[in-house]
Amino acid sequence: MPELPEVETVRRGLQEFIVGREIKAVEHDTPKSFPNADADVQRFLIGSKVKQVRRRAKVLLIDLSSEYTLVIHLKMTGQMVFRSSAAVFGAGHPNDSLVGELPDKTTRVTFTFTDGSRLFFNDQRKFGWVKLMPIIEVPNIDFMKKVGPEPLEADFTDRQFTERFHRRSKTSIKAALLDQTVVAGVGNIYADESLWGAKIHPKRLVASITEREFKALYKELRDVMNLAIEKGGSTDRNYVNAEGKKGSYIDFARVFRREGQPCPRCGTTIVKMRAAGRGTHICPKCQVIQ
DNA sequence: CACTTGACCTGTCCGC
């Protein structure tokens, strides 16, 4: 579930909490979660400091002073949670925190810093991973070579957005939106939300989408993702930020997970269907197949 | 080649 806004929220938290800290130790429970953990860990991870935390699409990049990078994908249930040595978790609003004392049974990788603070990679379903590689190798990863442009970049225009879809003209607009090679960072939540905003049925073929509709979709996607970042992302089930706290965008969602409720625009009951192999939420009156 | 489907996992929820 972590999509661009969720990963960006985690990035901002990590940038605040871990930059400058020196890694003292690392533990992992399964090779699947940290596939090449043994090879270069002693030389390029232990003893190095965190320089900066970047994001590309849904991928987190923790750059180290060793000129190596921790490349992290949260997939569906991954979490990156920082705890200082004297962590007080669950503080504030009673529902803020989804995770309690760490490590817990979902903890796959634990990074310990020299000051005693720790960074936990938790992942219930084990789809996510952490990899260590030289910074200069990151752009050579297949995914990085294929992934589309960042939709929230200031210089990303509606014209470029529309152009990107030409490569997938024969598929549905929802499948194309979810295709990371078209535009980076869109997942199920923001695909549904932006399609509702632009009044486009998810099963419409890309070739049938008009220029005007693409412009509307471009605006809706950017608006909804920016709002989601402002709200700290969407916590549907597992997602938490770098403090272990939930995001609140789901409270502002118009159709996602709102089947049976009235469309905020026209009052028609929102329906859940299947499109592009995913659970898909639409207003059957606002979003029609012509 | 373009596109769709299934696999990867675990926890939750629903119906019997």
Added chain:
DNA sequence: TGCGGACAGGTCAAGT
């Protein structure tokens, strides 16, 4: 209450 099966959805490999 227990239990099987469907479902959750990001990405890649395999299939059409």
